[in-house]
Amino acid sequence: METFEYKSEYFNLKDTLDCGQIFRYKSINGGFLIFSGDFACKAYQSGDTVKIICENKAYFENFFDLKRNYREINDFALLSKYEIVKKSSTLGKGIRILNQNKEEMLFSFIISQNNMIPRIKAIIERTCIALGEKKVFDGEEYYAFPSAKVLATCDEQFFKDLGYGYRAKFMVEVSRQIASNKFNLRCLDDLSTKDLKKQLVSLKGVGEKVADCVALFGFHRADSFPVDTWIEKIYKEDFNGKLTDKKKITDWFLGEFKEFSGYVQQYLFYYKRSLEKYEKD
């Protein structure tokens, strides 16, 4: 077991976890239990300092993206000519884009299409319990995210019984393509973001938006800008945007925010959803 601390005004654990990029974590006394692929860690924040307990320090240093300069990213957004970008980057100052498991991101965001975050979490949780390897970390039992090889042994009805709905057939197809090595997620690192997305979109159930999310959260391609229904709403309401084609909206944001696009997207997404929650409470 290893414990390490990271001190930064640009790391807020709760905001990083709640901003919609990760689906497997839960609150424990005073902190969080976080899962990624096969691994787990515990993380606690007090003030500017986050304490992380894990069995694989190198993995979680990379997972939390601790070697990147987030001051530069946040400053870029704070200097934006758009009021909404300033506000959202102030609220989300401590958001970091996690470096998550590529397979897990691919399957998670296939599930995400036309779905709701609490329901996505529930489906993933049921999938891990049904198929994932049972593990114990620091006294906590958990189930790893199942490999494509294991997912590929299941039929469509199995996924439907877990609540996948019409996405069940995508899971069957994609898991079998990966398990049979017809599609290899580990050979895509050297591709440009454009070519990476082209490869991802070739998979059944993966369109532009899902590919953007996998590129951003699995490959850390910050020159990605996923446009979902929330971002579409922001584009219309807060940027007075007139485009209707989602691919053109993505391109417009990429033109505005360049290599910082992915970070700004998360600031905006979190801000808009936080407002909605606040209004409901």
Next chain:
DNA sequence: TCCCAGGGTAGTC
């Protein structure tokens, strides 16, 4: 009852 959710596919033109 209709509308919405971190949308995508397949068919049509």
Next chain:
DNA sequence: GACTACCATGGG
């Protein structure tokens, strides 16, 4: 290329 019906499920 753009447009559209349809796709499961659950919450509001």
